Amino acid sequence: MTDAAVSVVIATHDRPELLRRAVEAVMRQDHRGPVSCIVVVDGGPPVDLPAAAVDAAGPRTLETITNRRTPGLAGARNTGADAADGVFLAFCDDDDAWLPSKLSAQLGALERTGADVAVTGVRIAYGGNQTDRIPPTSVTRQDLLRSREASVHPSTILVRLDGFRDRIGPIDEAIPGSYGEDYEWLLRAAAAGPIVGVPEALVTVRWGGSLFADRWQTMIDAIGYLIDKHPELVEDDANAARLFGRIAFANAALHHRADAARWAWRSIRRRPIERRPYLALAVASGLLRASTIQRRANAVGRGV
Numbered sequence: 001m002t003d004a005a006v007s008v009v010i011a012t013h014d015r016p017e018l019l020r021r022a023v024e025a026v027m028r029q030d031h032r033g034p035v036s037c038i039v040v041v042d043g044g045p046p047v048d049l050p051a052a053a054v055d056a057a058g059p060r061t062l063e064t065i066t067n068r069r070t071p072g073l074a075g076a077r078n079t080g081a082d083a084a085d086g087v088f089l090a091f092c093d094d095d096d097a098w099l100p101s102k103l104s105a106q107l108g109a110l111e112r113t114g115a116d117v118a119v120t121g122v123r124i125a126y127g128g129n130q131t132d133r134i135p136p137t138s139v140t141r142q143d144l145l146r147s148r149e150a151s152v153h154p155s156t157i158l159v160r161l162d163g164f165r166d167r168i169g170p171i172d173e174a175i176p177g178s179y180g181e182d183y184e185w186l187l188r189a190a191a192a193g194p195i196v197g198v199p200e201a202l203v204t205v206r207w208g209g210s211l212f213a214d215r216w217q218t219m220i221d222a223i224g225y226l227i228d229k230h231p232e233l234v235e236d237d238a239n240a241a242r243l244f245g246r247i248a249f250a251n252a253a254l255h256h257r258a259d260a261a262r263w264a265w266r267s268i269r270r271r272p273i274e275r276r277p278y279l280a281l282a283v284a285s286g287l288l289r290a291s292t293i294q295r296r297a298n299a300v301g302r303g304v
Helices: 015-025 073-083 102-113 140-148 159-169 183-194 216-229 239-252 257-270 276-282 291-297
Strands: 006-012 035-041 061-068 088-091 096-098 117-127 131-134 158-160 195-208
Touching: 006 015, 006 073, 006 291, 015 035, 015 061, 015 096, 061 073, 073 088, 073 159, 073 183, 088 102, 088 159, 102 117, 102 158, 102 195, 140 183, 140 239, 158 159, 159 183, 183 195, 183 216, 216 239, 239 257, 239 276, 239 291, 257 276, 276 291
Parallel strands: 006 035, 006 088, 035 061, 117 195
Antiparallel strands: 088 158, 096 195, 117 131, 117 158
16 A cells, blocks of 8 residues: 555635645655545635645645535535545545645555554644644444544545445535534444544644634534434433533523523433533523633633
């Protein structure tokens, strides 16, 4: 696999400076095989992007295409996957950046294990703080059902292209607002076989600037969609409490006090030590602001 071809999909929406940084990091990979970077524009003006450096480790190509599927992140990622022709497929968000050894470390892990999917750790940057989140060396579906590991980030995913197309399937474009589309895909990927984790922080993730940061109703709708599609998500008390707590918090942020209280109670009943329902109740009662809690969580590399 030292010279295997990799197609990298970067979906973007009007963030040109961040996108240039992401593309340059892809081009600077130390993998000696071909790397094709497919930028999928999902709205916004065209962007001038950097060509491969003359001293790149291997052949590098760059292609910019328009999202031809459902508008949004899921459709843009699938558009890029449709255009991919490498042996492997990778995804990167337009506001993240890979360290140079990211692909070579993952390809080595896949060669050793024969798995379809590999992920790496992330270095979360927020303000002046940095937090490393490292995945276990093997991520199973049961692991994901118990907890959505923040370290299993979409910008770290590398998958065999035939596995993506034939054994796992594309990103689900029906999820409201594409919120949690990576988690839903990971659940299906882990059902097909263990996900290999490279225990190093090889992707820098820019935290707090997410397109989803304040889309509370989208969060509510998408979590409901995920539970309907994968009801086993709420069989585990801890995961159910986490999901119900997030719905409670989103309702509190929207000033839907009755709904916030109802979902908070459901969360507490499943796991009394879950923090989110209590935070939701504090927001709903006016004791705290949702934005304040969100900033504090981001500062330590976590979401609400």
